[in-house]
Structure formats: structure tokens, C-alpha cells
Amino acid sequence: MHHLPGEQIHHFHGGLRLRHHKKISCQDPIARLPMPERLVIAVNQHAGATGRPVVKPGYRVLKGELIAEAAGVPGARVHAPTSGIIFAIQDEAIPHPLCIPQPCIILQPDGRDESVAHEPVWDFRQLEPEQLLGRINRAGITGLGGAVFPTAIKVNAARDAGIHTLVLNGAECEPYISCDEMLMREDPQRIIQGAQILHQLLGTKRVIFYIEDQMGAVKLALQTAVEDLKASAIRIVRVSTIYPEGGERQLVQVLTGGEVPSGGFPTDVGILVQNVATVAAVADAVLDDMPLFQRVVTVTGDGINHPRNLRVLIGTPISHLVRHCGGYHEGVTRMVMGGPLMGIPLQSDELPVTKACNCVLALTEANIQPPQAEMPCINCGECVRVCPAQLLPQELYWHIRAKDFKTVKQLNLADCIECGCCDLICPSHIPLVEYYHYGKSELRTQAAEHVNAEAARNRYESRETRLQQVKIEQREQREAKKKLLADDRSRKQAIEAAVARSKARKLRRDQEPE
Ligand code: SF4
Numbered sequence: 001m002h003h004l005p006g007e008q009i010h011h012f013h014g015g016l017r018l019r020h021h022k023k024i025s026c027q028d029p030i031a032r033l034p035m036p037e038r039l040v041i042a043v044n045q046h047a048g049a050t051g052r053p054v055v056k057p058g059y060r061v062l063k064g065e066l067i068a069e070a071a072g073v074p075g076a077r078v079h080a081p082t083s084g085i086i087f088a089i090q091d092e093a094i095p096h097p098l099c100i101p102q103p104c105i106i107l108q109p110d111g112r113d114e115s116v117a118h119e120p121v122w123d124f125r126q127l128e129p130e131q132l133l134g135r136i137n138r139a140g141i142t143g144l145g146g147a148v149f150p151t152a153i154k155v156n157a158a159r160d161a162g163i164h165t166l167v168l169n170g171a172e173c174e175p176y177i178s179c180d181e182m183l184m185r186e187d188p189q190r191i192i193q194g195a196q197i198l199h200q201l202l203g204t205k206r207v208i209f210y211i212e213d214q215m216g217a218v219k220l221a222l223q224t225a226v227e228d229l230k231a232s233a234i235r236i237v238r239v240s241t242i243y244p245e246g247g248e249r250q251l252v253q254v255l256t257g258g259e260v261p262s263g264g265f266p267t268d269v270g271i272l273v274q275n276v277a278t279v280a281a282v283a284d285a286v287l288d289d290m291p292l293f294q295r296v297v298t299v300t301g302d303g304i305n306h307p308r309n310l311r312v313l314i315g316t317p318i319s320h321l322v323r324h325c326g327g328y329h330e331g332v333t334r335m336v337m338g339g340p341l342m343g344i345p346l347q348s349d350e351l352p353v354t355k356a357c358n359c360v361l362a363l364t365e366a367n368i369q370p371p372q373a374e375m376p377c378i379n380c381g382e383c384v385r386v387c388p389a390q391l392l393p394q395e396l397y398w399h400i401r402a403k404d405f406k407t408v409k410q411l412n413l414a415d416c417i418e419c420g421c422c423d424l425i426c427p428s429h430i431p432l433v434e435y436y437h438y439g440k441s442e443l444r445t446q447a448a449e450h451v452n453a454e455a456a457r458n459r460y461e462s463r464e465t466r467l468q469q470v471k472i473e474q475r476e477q478r479e480a481k482k483k484l485l486a487d488d489r490s491r492k493q494a495i496e497a498a499v500a501r502s503k504a505r506k507l508r509r510d511q512e513p514e
């Protein structure tokens with residue numbers, strides 16, 4: 001039986017209190033941008049199988065039109081963010097940890113912003129769960145907190161698993177990112193509507209809206225929306241801002257005091273966690289029949305003249321965002337997509353915004369610690385104290401160095417969320433997360449080799465079985481033939497004997513006196 005989250009708020013293990021830099025990007029409302037000259041829309045901007053373009057160069061498309069189909073599971077559709085002409089379909093660099101060019105659809109906007117026809121829904125309560133799921137799926141929604149897992153698949157899996165609690169994740173634990181905070185302030189009704197839709201779809205007992213204790217304005221905005229929409233099932237909970245409290249596993253621990261099993265998901269303990277921007281996208285899809293082709297992006301850091309949040313069309317070049325935030329401040333030395341701890345480095349500001357891009361961070365030399373020489377581990381245990389996944393970071397490090405990947409696996413490296421807490425605290429300046437990246441890629445390679453070896457063994461065994469089968473069948477045929485010959489021979493002998501007996505009888509009769 002699952003443990004229901006109660007009134008009591010718990011604490012997750014470890015974590016760090018970090019200095020926040022969110023205020024600088026929250027001074028102005030979310031702004032829209034002028035249309036860029038071209039949009040580079042990645043075909044695969046979700047976690048899962050690569051999609052398939054359904055347009056060709058020269059096609060004219062409308063805003064919201066499907067341009068790439070989900071070609072596998074998990075998959076997500078991709079839509080045109082505005083009207084225009086498909087200029088090309090080619091490999092282009094996109095923000096990605098491996099920096100490998102990916103298939104992209106290049107769209108030249110025509111400035112008319114003409115849209116496909118929509119079929120809005122006035123009362124989502126009249127729709128069946130399958131109809132709600134269908135709208136979410138058609139809209140190509142992925143998790144907007146960074147993981148970009150296709151939402152329809154995640155929700156459907158939670159429905160099959162039977163969950164009791166829906167958690168709306170409004171915690172943005174990385175120190176610079178404020179896009180969700182601004183969305184909660186400016187569009188709380190949309191998020192609460194999305195939460196009501198998911199609540200109906202999943203039939204959960206509870207809906208908990210989880211925000212940080214420093215988000216004062218957000219709580220008021222959400223509370224008002226809850227009252228206006230009569231969404232009394234939704235409970236807003238404020239918790240201490242301790243990095244990385246926005247992680248799904250950490251949220252579950254805070255709400256239940258229990259843990260997600262190693263290698264498992266929150267649904268294993270009856271909880272579905274959804275990012276707030278994703279939930280707003282669900283409301284757009286269900287109520288307005290609006291696919292996901294834009295998102296809010298925080299553009300910030302000491303390297304940006306006018307940090308703020310922007311509502312951006314997917315495929316917009318990052319340089320376009322920076323230009324409309326007053327350009328660069330002097331001394332930018334590093335660009336990052338995401339936060340300073342878990343973000344990925346940006347090689348160029350010409351890369352396009354994807355569904356995963358929640359923040360563009362420009363750091364100056366003053367923000368970056370000069371590289372320190374790596375020293376031997378002194379086994380101080382600080383990394384163990386701060387690890388939110390309750391791992392043994394120093395032991396992982398030792399065994400990765402020793403290439404003892406069997407032990408690394410037993411120490412549950414796969415549960416490391418790469419939060420960087422151990423890295424930050426280590427007095428020996430050991431780049432622990434880099435070791436864990438390496439360890440994980442080795443484990444993946446070994447797993448792939450194991451799968452290949454298993455497949456080869458299975459192929460060999462089935463060939464051997466087939467050969468044995470053929471041999472057995474041939475032997476059986478030979479035996480049957482032999483038996484047939486033997487039967488023929490004995491039948492012939494019997495006939496000959498009968499003929500001989502008959503001849504003998506006739507001879508005896510002929511010789512008998514009359
Ligand atoms: S914090 Fe660094 S030095 Fe201390 S035990 Fe962990 S790895 Fe070793």
C-alpha cells in the first residue's frame with residue numbers, strides 16, 4: 001500500500017543552501033520578441049525516439065501545423081511556431097551535451113503569423129480521459145522542467161500505475177532560473193486549469209502545489225486562482241529553498257518522508273510529479289487546442305545587460321534573445337543552457353531554443369571560480385553529507401578510478417542526479433560529476449555490449465538447436481526407412497515361405513498313392 005502524503009512536511013537528505021540570483025530577471029514582466037528571420041526547429045527535442053518530418057522544402061506551413069511526427073515510443077510531435085516557408089531540412093547544431101548536429105527543419109517566417117483552425121473546448125469535464133490524453137499527445141507536449149519526457153506517455157503510465165497524488169512542481173532550485181516563478185505570477189489561472197484537467201484525467205485523491213518559501217507573490221497569485229476556479233482539491237505547500245529540492249525524488253521525500261526505490265519512479269510510490277509550465281501547456285492543448293511551439297525562457301547572468309524572462313518561439317536563435325535583453329555585458333566567458341550546476345555549456349549563441357531550454361545564462365569571469373588543482377581524496381565525508389540521493393560519492397569516485405564498474409553499479413551510480421552538490425563541497429576540488437559522467441557512459445557501454453553478447457549467444461543457441469533438430473529429424477527418417485525396408489524384407493520372406501509351404505503341400509499330394 002502506498003503512503004499518502006500528510007500535512008507534515010519532511011526534509012530530504014543533504015542538499016545545499018545556495019545564494020540565489022533570481023531577482024535580477026524578475027523585475028520586468030515576461031516579454032514577447034519580434035519575429036526572428038529564421039527558426040531552426042529540431043525534429044528530436046524530447047527524450048526518446050527521433051521523429052519524422054512530414055514537410056518538405058518549399059512547403060508553406062501555418063502556425064500550429066504538424067511538421068514532424070513522433071516516429072517511435074517515447075516520441076513527441078513538433079509543430080510550426082508561425083506561418084512561413086520550409087527552407088530546408090538538414091542537420092544543424094542544437095544545444096545538446098554531445099554537441100552532435102541533429103536533424104532540423106528550417107522555417108522562414110512570412111510575417112503573417114497565420115494559424116491553423118483550432119477546436120477549443122468550453123468544458124473539459126465533458127471529455128473522456130482518452131480524449132484528454134489524445135489532445136495532450138497531439139500537442140507534442142514534453143516536460144518543460146528540463147527532462148523533456150513526452151507528457152502524454154508519462155501521464156498514461158501514471159494512470160496505468162494507479163496513483164493517489166498529483167504534485168505540481170513549482171520549485172526552481174537552480175540559483176538563476178526564474179521562468180516558472182514568473183509564469184506562476186503572471187498566468188496562475190492557466191496552471192490551475194491544467195492541474196484540474198490532470199486531476200480529472202488521473203482521478204487522484206490529492207493535488208499538491210509545491211513552491212519555495214521565498215516565492216511570496218506566487219503564493220498569493222496561485223491562491224487567488226484556486227479560489228476563482230473553485231479548485232478546492234489543490235493544496236499549496238511552501239517548503240524551504242534547499243538545492244536541489246525541485247528534483248522529483250527529493251519532492252517525494254519532502255512530501256511523504258519516504259523514498260522512491262533505487263532505479264524506480266515516483267509513480268512506484270503512487271505520485272506523479274509535473275512541472276508547472278508543462279501543466280500550463282496541458283491547459284493550452286486541451287482548452288485551446290494549441291500545440292506546444294513556444295515557452296518561457298530566463299535570459300540572465302552578469303553577462304546580460306537587461307536580464308528578464310521572454311516568451312520565445314521554439315527554434316529562435318539564442319542571439320536573438322540576447323539582443324532583446326540589451327545585449328552582452330563586457331567580459332562574458334561562458335554561456336550555459338539551464339542553471340550553473342546542472343546546465344549544459346553552449347558552444348555558440350546561434351544555437352536555437354528547444355523545448356528543454358528554460359534558461360540562457362551568460363557568466364563573466366567574476367562568476368567563475370578559477371580551476372583548482374585536483375588533490376587526493378581525504379575521506380572527509382562531506383560529499384556523503386550533502387548527497388541528496390544518499391549515495392557514497394567518494395566510494396563511487398574510488399571505484400570509477402579503479403575501473404571497477406561492477407562495484408560502481410552496486411553503489412547505484414544510476415541514482416545520481418548529477419546535482420553537483422558533492423562537487424561544490426569537496427575540499428580536494430575533485431571534479432566528481434565528471435567522474436560520474438564517465439562512469440555512467442561506461443556502464444551504458446557495458447550494458448550495450450552485454451545486450452549484444454546476449455543477442456549473439458541467443459542467435460548461436462537457436463542455430464545449434466535448429467541444427468540438432470535437423471539431425472534428429474534426419475535420423476528419424478533414416479530409421480523409418482530402415483524399418484520400412486526390414487518390413488518389406490520380412491513380408492517378402494513370409495510370402496516366399498508361404499509359397500514354399502504351398503509347393504511342398506502340392507508335392508506331397510502328388511506323391512501320395514491314389
Ligand atoms: S568531499 Fe572530496 S575529499 Fe571529502 S570524501 Fe568526498 S571526495 Fe573525498
Ligand code: SF4
Pocket residue numbers: 386387388389390391393415416417418419420421422423432433436
Ligand atoms: S552529483 Fe550525484 S553523487 Fe554528487 S551529490 Fe549529486 S546525486 Fe550525489
